[in-house]
Amino acid sequence: MAISIQIDRVSREYGPVKALDDVTLDIRAGEFFTLLGSSGCGKSSLLKLIGGFDRQTSGRVAFDGKDVGNLPANRRPVNTVFQSLALFPHMSVAQNVGYGLRLRGLSGSTLETRISGALDLVELSGFGQRDVNLLSGGQRQRVALARALVMEPGILLLDEPLTGLDERLRQQMRDEFGRLHKRTGATFILVTHNQDEALSLSDRMAVMHRGRIEQVDAPARFFEAPANAFVARFVGIDTLLRPERIVATGNHAEATIAGQTLPVRVEGPADLAASVVAIRPDRLFLAPQGMPPALTLMVVGTTFRGLHRDLKLAFSDGQTLVIAIEADADIGQLSAGQQVSVGLKPDAAVLISSAGLPPA
């Protein structure tokens, strides 16, 4: 049975360092939830509290509404795939997978059926007698996964499980997580610094920074309405412009940047001091001749990015923005200093809070 998790005003302090700073979060039963952030942001600390490997300094952690503060790790309905995997080196694959069940008192054919079922689930049928030390990285990963899943936990914690795997294996295991989440129906909580994993797997995700949660939302919302400048930067919206004037009507506004006015959707405060205009690089295009341009900007340079090219353009006050254009798009000769016309697709520009942006 999937279990929901309530995290209520939780802090974890190590001396003067606040690993978690007043975090409140609700994770729904059966959800695939991701904690995303760079290293040191507190995501692993939060996972440890859920797993019961650590205790919060203050606040409350509850499963299905029941406080689990006094429940040690070995009595929580939670199982973990550790970053280091932590497979028991003196046990075979089957012994590793069956360890938790043996502790529950299972033995004989019941135990063996459950073990082989779990190995089937991670596509390691017939590997039971192998030595875990002689498996490949991906196989070890699957053993760790089977060892956790065989317990049929209400909550499965995945602590950066794909770090250290090569790219192909990473994608393969990522898909595996998605498949297993659907099969088992448990609440999955993934901790990662990899945006790609987070976006493709999560029902919802939280971006963390310095022990705080910056935004909790469905993945797409992070691009439509980033909570602030930090989140926008984190998900790859690098163009954040400081407006010189904002005229707001409802949730639409006109922002003026270096003398040029463009329409923006308001998702934060419409206040000159506390707002920035975030522009999605995929919603800009080079306006063809004859079309009234939204912006007229000066070329700074282009960067080849594989499947696309980044075109960097500057406003007259020195602020820059980046447009993603197709690698083979015929844009003619663009030389630095040349003026180009840029068009905006709907929702290209969003007015958001400037929190997390260093003061100009």
Add this chain to the structure above:
Amino acid sequence: MMIHEGLANRILLWAITIAGLIVIYAPPLYLLAVSFNPALQPGLPRLSDLSLTWYAALPKERALVGALQQSLIIATVTAVMATGMSLLAALAYFELRAQRTAWFLTVILPMFVPGVIQGLALSAVFTRSGIKASSLTVIAGHLLWAMPFAFIVILTSFAAVRRSYLVAAADLGATRWRQFVDITLPLIRPGLVSAFIFSFLLSLNEFTRAFYLAGRQNTLPVVLFGKMNSGASPVIYAMSGAIFLASVACVALIAIRSIWPGAGKRSPR
């Protein structure tokens, strides 16, 4: 690629190896040969003279047999206790963080106290507190001697125990006790075995502390030393030879087991 050394180098290497082996093994082998010499004067026997006279006389040497028994009992008790206590000390070290080094030094300190001083000190303390010298006092002395070594050996084997294994076991439902039994113990087993053997041998060999602390029954090294000084009967060579042969047999047994690891261990799948 293999590099072929010159012939001269090869000869030199072999000569050094053989010289080393001779230095190590010639004295006990000489002793062994002497033990088969029926003559009263120690010396190499002629092949035709080889005899088991002194071995046959061995069981009648009450003093030597008693000393051997005493030594074996003391060594066994010392080895069991040193291994057990060192395991506890090592577990404490594993859990400690800041005070680790202090704890480590505290446990291994007795290793650096010379046996003469420690034996004398213990003897004085025991006499003063009215404890009679017996096999127990020898065991106490030997425990102080063997435990630091056993501790270091066990500590080395703790390198195989990663904290993440214990966390993973807890995650799967293991209590602290089960984590110890299922994870820690199997991983450090080689260290426990080595610590046991090591402390057994340290105790069996020990002379100085036993000399001060033994009660009415002396240990084998003390008795052998005494016999040497008081015009030895060749029986002591037979005793030495027998111990040497037993050691060789033990090593051979271990060698055989490591060559055929399947023998007697896990049943085939």
